[in-house]
Amino acid sequence: MSDIKIFNQDCLEYMKTIKDKSVDLIVTDPPYDLHVGIAGGSCASHMGRTDRFKNENVAGIKDFGSGYDIKTFGKEFVRIMKDINIYLWCNKMQIPEYFNYYVNELGCKFEVLCWHKGNCMPTYHNKYLTDTEYCLYFRNGSNQLHPNSYEDAQTFWFAPINQVDKNKYKHPTIKPLNMIEKLVRNSSNEGDLVFDPFLGSGTTGVACKHLNRNFIGTEISEEYFKIAQDRLNEDKQHIEGFFE
Numbered sequence: 001m002s003d004i005k006i007f008n009q010d011c012l013e014y015m016k017t018i019k020d021k022s023v024d025l026i027v028t029d030p031p032y033d034l035h036v037g038i039a040g041g042s043c044a045s046h047m048g049r050t051d052r053f054k055n056e057n058v059a060g061i062k063d064f065g066s067g068y069d070i071k072t073f074g075k076e077f078v079r080i081m082k083d084i085n086i087y088l089w090c091n092k093m094q095i096p097e098y099f100n101y102y103v104n105e106l107g108c109k110f111e112v113l114c115w116h117k118g119n120c121m122p123t124y125h126n127k128y129l130t131d132t133e134y135c136l137y138f139r140n141g142s143n144q145l146h147p148n149s150y151e152d153a154q155t156f157w158f159a160p161i162n163q164v165d166k167n168k169y170k171h172p173t174i175k176p177l178n179m180i181e182k183l184v185r186n187s188s189n190e191g192d193l194v195f196d197p198f199l200g201s202g203t204t205g206v207a208c209k210h211l212n213r214n215f216i217g218t219e220i221s222e223e224y225f226k227i228a229q230d231r232l233n234e235d236k237q238h239i240e241g242f243f244e
Contacts, residue, residue: 033067202228
């Protein structure tokens with residue numbers, strides 16, 4: 001039986017209450033950097049989030065759409081993890097900074113996972129399509145990645161933008177549940193503690209309930225915290241689990 005706890009709180013503030021080396025895995029979707037790229041190409045995959053959250057006051061995030069302070073948050077992530085074992089969704093503009101910190105500074109092993117969306121917006125003037133989102137995996141241990149099938153070991157997903165979940169849970173950048181379940185399944189064991197500091201609509205929490213992992217999530221937006229809370233309570237009707 002999994003222990004699922006979520007908090008309507010700034011994640012940097014909440015992490016101050018988490019003991020050193022107590023978390024087995026982090027799976028999260030932090031704010032993307034939406035600044036205009038080379039030759040006017042815009043990273044628009046998360047543009048819908050900007051208007052909804054541009055007034056959110058999150059420590060380490062100056063304004064929504066400008067990403068977040070990867071190293072400041074990263075130091076706290078590293079402190080609370082037993083060993084570095086973290087999946088971070090991002091757009092291409094953030095990849096160099098992630099690699100500089102987790103690989104160049106911390107010496108982590110890495111994987112680059114990709115979600116290729118066949119129904120992306122057809123905006124390609126002076127740019128390639130924004131048809132791929134990236135999930136970077138960093139680890140420093142030898143036993144943290146254990147896929148049990150060929151499908152789980154694949155690093156590329158072909159799946160359309162999940163409009164059904166977007167409409168149901170009112171979150172413009174929600175990730176498909178089956179993808180998040182794969183990450184949790186591949187890099188943790190039953191009974192492990194998984195943390196998602198940017199909870200959103202609660203997908204990681206639902207994945208942990210399905211896979212019998214303990215879970216802590218934080219979400220600063222009261223609107224999305226309530227959506228995640230309702231979603232987890234609703235999911236409790238379908239599987240065994242504990243929600244508080």
